[in-house]
Amino acid sequence: MAPIGHMEPVKPIVYEFSAYTCAEGRSPEPFSMAISTPEAIDEMLAACHLICPFVRPRPLTIHGVDGNQALELSRRFVENWLREDGVRLVDAEGRTVPLPPVPRVEA
Secondary structure: OOOOOOOOOOOOEEEEEEEEEEOOOOOOOEEEEEEEOOEEEEOOEEEEEEEOOOOOOOOEEEEEOOHHHHHHHHHHHHHHHHHHOOOEEEOOOOOEOOOOOOOOOOO
16 A cells, blocks of 8 residues: 555646636636546556546546546536536636547546
């Protein structure tokens, strides 16, 4: 077992996005997220790391049936979290911006 506080190294990043948060009654805050290159675990499972300090200070491991699904589920996890928390993302000028789609990776 890994010692407490030890984290596995994160694979190269394939998705990065930065913006600001905007929510009623809250000050805007910088927002960033990144998703690592998915890694096949076996023939029916892949995983990637979601790095989003706004949601959780440590990376989350998101699983899918393949790398593309793991990437999409990571993005949707953040999108749903923001929606449920009543937060929208804005650019530096205050215009609402969506999370961009994730890239496709070779299966």
